[in-house]
Amino acid sequence: MGKDTLSVTDNRTGQQFEIPIEDGSVRAMEFRQMKVDDDDFGLLTYDPAFTNTASCRSAVTYLDGEKGILRYRGYPIEQLAEKSNYLEVAYLLTHGELPTRAEYVKWEHDITIHTFIHENAKKFMEGFQYDAHPMGMLVSTVGALSTFYPEAKEIYDEEVRQLEIKRLIAKMPTLAAFAYRHSLGQPYVYPDNDLSFSGNLLNMLYKMSEAKYNPDPVLERALDVLFILHADHEQNCSANAMRAVGSSQVDPYSAIAAACAALYGPLHGGANEAVLRMLNEIGDVKEIPGFIKRVKDGEGLLFGFGHRVYKNFDPRALIIKKLAYQVFEVTGRNPLLDIALELERIALEDEYFIERKLYPNVDFYSGIIYQSMGFPVTMFPVLFAIPRTAGWVAMLDDAAQKIARPRQVYIGAEQRDFLSLAKRNSTGG
Numbered sequence: 001m002g003k004d005t006l007s008v009t010d011n012r013t014g015q016q017f018e019i020p021i022e023d024g025s026v027r028a029m030e031f032r033q034m035k036v037d038d039d040d041f042g043l044l045t046y047d048p049a050f051t052n053t054a055s056c057r058s059a060v061t062y063l064d065g066e067k068g069i070l071r072y073r074g075y076p077i078e079q080l081a082e083k084s085n086y087l088e089v090a091y092l093l094t095h096g097e098l099p100t101r102a103e104y105v106k107w108e109h110d111i112t113i114h115t116f117i118h119e120n121a122k123k124f125m126e127g128f129q130y131d132a133h134p135m136g137m138l139v140s141t142v143g144a145l146s147t148f149y150p151e152a153k154e155i156y157d158e159e160v161r162q163l164e165i166k167r168l169i170a171k172m173p174t175l176a177a178f179a180y181r182h183s184l185g186q187p188y189v190y191p192d193n194d195l196s197f198s199g200n201l202l203n204m205l206y207k208m209s210e211a212k213y214n215p216d217p218v219l220e221r222a223l224d225v226l227f228i229l230h231a232d233h234e235q236n237c238s239a240n241a242m243r244a245v246g247s248s249q250v251d252p253y254s255a256i257a258a259a260c261a262a263l264y265g266p267l268h269g270g271a272n273e274a275v276l277r278m279l280n281e282i283g284d285v286k287e288i289p290g291f292i293k294r295v296k297d298g299e300g301l302l303f304g305f306g307h308r309v310y311k312n313f314d315p316r317a318l319i320i321k322k323l324a325y326q327v328f329e330v331t332g333r334n335p336l337l338d339i340a341l342e343l344e345r346i347a348l349e350d351e352y353f354i355e356r357k358l359y360p361n362v363d364f365y366s367g368i369i370y371q372s373m374g375f376p377v378t379m380f381p382v383l384f385a386i387p388r389t390a391g392w393v394a395m396l397d398d399a400a401q402k403i404a405r406p407r408q409v410y411i412g413a414e415q416r417d418f419l420s421l422a423k424r425n426s427t428g429g
């Protein structure tokens with residue numbers, strides 16, 4: 001039986017080091033002892049996109065990209081998507097275990113009573129341009145909530161932290177819906193606490209003059225399943241933003257604003273918006289070969305394909321593809337589906353995509369479902385942020401977290417003397 005250590009020889013000095021291996025990882029700080037002389041700072045590890053660097057230890061989500069496995073707290077995503085609901089999953093993520101019946105009833109009640117936002121937050125929303133992007137509005141207003149709850153700064157107070165977790169999960173749909181209604185110039189609809197989490201969101205988005213909004217049960221469930229699938233995904237770009245910003249001990253509203261901002265980008269939560277725009281641009285199945293050629297020539301990306309971690313298939317994409325057909329039973333078939341299916345078929349047979357292990361990811365079909373449910377593309381990243389809030393806040397309690405402060409490999413100029421403007425040449429030197 002071998003030892004759980006790594007032997008390293010520094011060929012610059014001939015020195016040997018034995019580094020402990022713990023949970024399949026070595027501590028980067030172990031390399032600092034490797035120096036060419038006493039003045040040397042020590043060896044750094046260089047990993048600009050954290051492609052092989054664990055930034056934390058976590059018991060929340062397990063992901064095996066080669067095998068296409070995703071589990072929250074040990075439960076396979078397929079089982080949760082089939083048997084659970086978003087609120088229960090949010091409890092699981094934030095508490096570590098599934099709730100008992102009594103715990104669930106209390107949790108649902110506690111979330112529900114926090115769905116309203118302060119009237120001043122509503123006024124704040126009104127200040128945005130009529131055509132403001134709802135995700136931009138969400139980023140700003142969720143950050144602004146910290147000014148309504150100054151006690152949220154007490155991040156080590158367990159009671160306060162639990163309260164802010166509930167507030168955040170509960171208020172994100174309300175902020176999202178208000179942002180949507182604002183962009184349409186429609187009056188805001190207040191939460192209906194008789195409805196489910198996703199049913200209430202549909203109510204706040206779509207209710208008009210009817211006395212009571214009754215969500216379609218298929219669409220309500222489909223939205224809930226989409227929320228389960230998007231609830232967490234271990235250390236992705238926005239989770240990393242949440243951790244990095246939260247590590248400064250700022251309040252969770254400000255950290256979530258940073259996470260939302262990260263999610264806004266087209267390579268992350270903005271990808272389903274990009275997928276829809278791409279499908280619309282392609283416009284017709286017969287244009288697909290030309291489009292694929294342009295992607296292969298480096299003229300653009302096939303949005304909704306590829307993943308930093310999944311190199312075989314994205315288990316969420318399989319669930320979403322099935323869900324799409326259930327939604328279309330109610331809404332009618334989205335014509336973009338044919339383009340998506342053909343695009344997928346061609347890409348999966350193409351050497352370029354096979355070689356690079358590029359497969360449909362969660363965003364490839366989610367946009368088509370959202371569009372069929374009546375959401376404009378600008379709402380897609382917002383619909384991602386609502387459920388991901390549970391995953392973000394599940395990370396709030398990490399005793400090992402210190403302020404995130406990466407090192408850099410400096411490759412700039414050596415020390416040099418400042419020259420006055422009159423003495424500088426054309427390159428400034």
Ligand code: CMC
Binds near residue numbers: 236302303
């Ligand atoms: N279309 C065409 N080529 C691609 C794509 C794509 N979607 N994704 C990666 N490649 C190519 C890339 O050009 C590179 O080629 P080469 O080796 O010739 O330079 C190779 O595949 C490896 O790609 P990479 O950029 O090094 O991979 P990454 O792990 O850094 O990026 C990714 C992962 C998700 C950012 C990327 O695949 C991508 O940009 N996909 C499109 C955007 C997208 O769908 N994002 C949603 C991700 S899932 C939801 C979420 O996490 O938010």
